[in-house]
Amino acid sequence: xxxxxxxxxxxxxxxxxxxxxxxxxxxxxxxxxxxxxxxxxxxxxxxxxxxxxxxxxxxxxxxxxxxxxxxxxxxxxxxxxxxxxxxxxxxxxxxxxxxxxxxxxxxxxxxxxxxxxxxxxxxxxxxxxxxxxxxxxxxxxxxxxxxxxxxxxxxxxxxxxxxxxxxxxxxxxxxxxxxxxxxxxxxxxxxxxxxxxxxxxxxxxxxxxxxxxxxxxxxxxxxxxxxxxxxxxxxxxxxxxxxxxxxxxxxxxxxxxxxxxxxxxxxxxxxxxxxxxxxxxxxxxxxxxxxxxxxxxxxxxxxxxxxxxxxxxxxxxxxxxxxxxxxxxxxxxxxxxxxxxxx
Amino acid sequence: xxxxxxxxxxxxxxxxxxxxxxxxxxxxxxxxxxxxxxxxxxxxxxxxxxxxxxxxxxxxxxxxxxxxxxxxxxxxxxxxxxxxxxxxxxxxxxxxxxxxxxxxxxxxxxxxxxxxxxxxxxxxxxxxxxxxxxxxxxxxxxxxxxxxxxxxxxxxxxxxxxxxxxxxxxxxxxxxxxxxxxxxxxxxxxx
Numbered sequence: 262x263x264x265x266x267x268x269x270x271x272x273x274x275x276x277x278x279x280x281x282x283x284x285x286x287x288x289x290x291x292x293x294x295x296x297x298x299x300x301x302x303x304x305x306x307x308x309x310x311x312x313x314x315x316x317x318x319x320x321x322x323x324x325x326x327x328x329x330x331x332x333x334x335x336x337x338x339x340x341x342x343x344x345x346x347x348x349x350x351x352x353x354x355x356x357x358x359x360x361x362x363x364x365x366x367x368x369x370x371x372x373x374x375x376x377x378x379x380x381x382x383x384x385x386x387x388x389x390x391x392x393x394x395x396x397x398x399x400x401x402x403x404x405x406x407x408x409x410x411x412x413x414x415x416x417x418x419x420x421x422x423x424x425x426x427x428x429x430x431x432x433x434x435x436x437x438x439x440x441x442x443x444x445x446x447x448x449x450x451x452x453x454x455x456x457x458x459x460x461x462x463x464x465x466x467x468x469x470x471x472x473x474x475x476x477x478x479x480x481x482x483x484x485x486x487x488x489x490x491x492x493x494x495x496x497x498x499x500x501x502x503x504x505x506x507x508x509x510x511x512x513x514x515x516x517x518x519x520x521x522x523x524x525x526x527x528x529x530x531x532x533x534x535x536x537x538x539x540x541x542x543x544x545x546x547x548x549x550x551x552x553x554x555x556x557x558x559x560x561x562x563x564x565x566x567x568x569x570x571x572x573x574x575x576x577x578x579x580x581x582x583x584x585x586x587x588x589x590x591x592x593x594x595x596x597x598x599x600x601x602x603x604x
Numbered sequence: 605x606x607x608x609x610x611x612x613x614x615x616x617x618x619x620x621x622x623x624x625x626x627x628x629x630x631x632x633x634x635x636x637x638x639x640x641x642x643x644x645x646x647x648x649x650x651x652x653x654x655x656x657x658x659x660x661x662x663x664x665x666x667x668x669x670x671x672x673x674x675x676x677x678x679x680x681x682x683x684x685x686x687x688x689x690x691x692x693x694x695x696x697x698x699x700x701x702x703x704x705x706x707x708x709x710x711x712x713x714x715x716x717x718x719x720x721x722x723x724x725x726x727x728x729x730x731x732x733x734x735x736x737x738x739x740x741x742x743x744x745x746x747x748x749x750x751x752x753x754x755x756x757x758x759x760x761x762x763x764x765x766x767x768x769x770x771x772x773x774x775x776x777x778x779x780x781x782x783x784x785x786x787x788x789x790x791x792x793x794x795x
Contacts, residue, residue, distance in 0.1 A: 299638045303648045566638045567631065 410490025
């Protein structure tokens with residue numbers, strides 16, 4: 262490795278982190294706007310033009326709030342909880358291919374921080390660790406509502422991870438690689454995986470909603486039953502971190518869905534345009550972000566359409582519906598490849 | 605039993621069909637509804653910039669009228685206080701001294717006249733009871749406050765200004781019909 266590569270990777274890492282933070286910041290704004298528009302309201306429009314400074318105002322508010330750590334709480338774990346939630350949320354973006362390769366001065370620079378050959382497994386590992394942030398936070402609060410919320414979160418995330426993993430297995434059967442970059446390159450043009458794995462996509466996106474604790478699966482933080490769930494005792498920026506981590510998770514899972522099922526940075530008909538490779542790469546990245554933004558909108562759209570699940574319904578859906586479906590998907594995919602491709 | 609309206613739905617325990625059980629069609633239907641609302645005209649009125657149009661006969665903050673020469677019309681008869689269902693009005697009457705003819709129309713006037721705006725239900729009965737056309741409800745709003753005391757409006761807030769240009773317009777409520785109704789001796793309340 263030489264120095265230019267190190268410098269390039271560092272700069273790219275910082276840029277991706279900044280983009281992640283900014284997108285998450287404006288997701289909070291977008292969420293409020295989308296919610297308002299779907300309910301025939303206007304949403305935040307006082308801070309700055311169209312209320313665009315609202316996320317800043319919210320951030321300042323969060324920082325200025327009084328920081329309360331309950332007397333009976335376990336102080337170390339109480340601080341550790343939101344830190345883990347935030348860190349794991351940020352770390353997942355490392356393996357996502359944000360674009361193709363840029364050629365600057367005869368050298369190739371990949372628009373991906375780390376092209377791990379087990380990229381998908383890495384994403385799953387990070388999502389699993391993310392559960393600890395919520396569990397530790399809920400446990401350390403020493404509050405029954407927080408504990409109930411965190412138990413719900415843990416059982417929900419573990420249940421849905423199984424179906425999610427199985428839907429991915431079917432995808433890996435078709436792609437034959439665990440590296441996210443390989444999977445994207447196989448979807449060149451319009452060969453998006455969603456056309457080959459529609460059932461797998463459906464299972465994956467439902468599980469993604471459940472994994473990010475978004476409506477209709479937001480049982481861990483339902484306001485009416487649990488007074489906020491695992492972050493009941495949190496205040497100030499520690500609460501802000503939890504809320505922010507949810508939006509980062511939403512952004513990252515949108516990116517993962519776009520990578521796995523919507524062709525990542527691939528654009529249809531890009532080869533016919535005859536553009537230079539660098540322009541193609543940048544256009545591809547822009548297109549990738551458009552896909553991500555649409556998926557974030559989808560997340561919000563679903564949230565403001567569907568009511569919350571009951572707890573037994575949630576478990577039924579996860580274990581009795583999605584898991585058999587995912588198994589069937591694996592078998593069907595395997596059988597298809599056995600009879601058509603191999604023979 | 606006969607249904608009062610045709611809108612009631614019969615409840616049944618029939619099993620859901622397969623299409624209903626996978627919920628996806630229902631979810632897409634719901635999503636199309638929310639998307640439709642996304643592009644609908646918003647019901648919001650952005651308050652400080654826009655204000656909702658008041659009805660012509662809006663019953664808001666009261667005014668104690670003066671006559672054409674600027675004299676207070678109120679004679680402190682107390683009919684408004686008697687008619688008030690919320691008992692929001694109190695007053696203390698006083699006798700007009702010589703030399704005060706330009707201030708008060710008749711020999712008796714209200715030295716203190718208070719309306720508790722927290723008690724007032726803005727029904728307009730005081731206006732109806734007034735034989736002197738002195739009190740009217742207007743399309744102005746009672747301002748909000750953090751304390752209770754400022755809601756007790758005295759004469760300084762109730763009596764309209766002397767300046768003819770600053771008089772409060774009550775033509776919306778004091779129409780010809782209303783005036784006719786109030787002064788017609790045919791009706792029991794005027795006899």
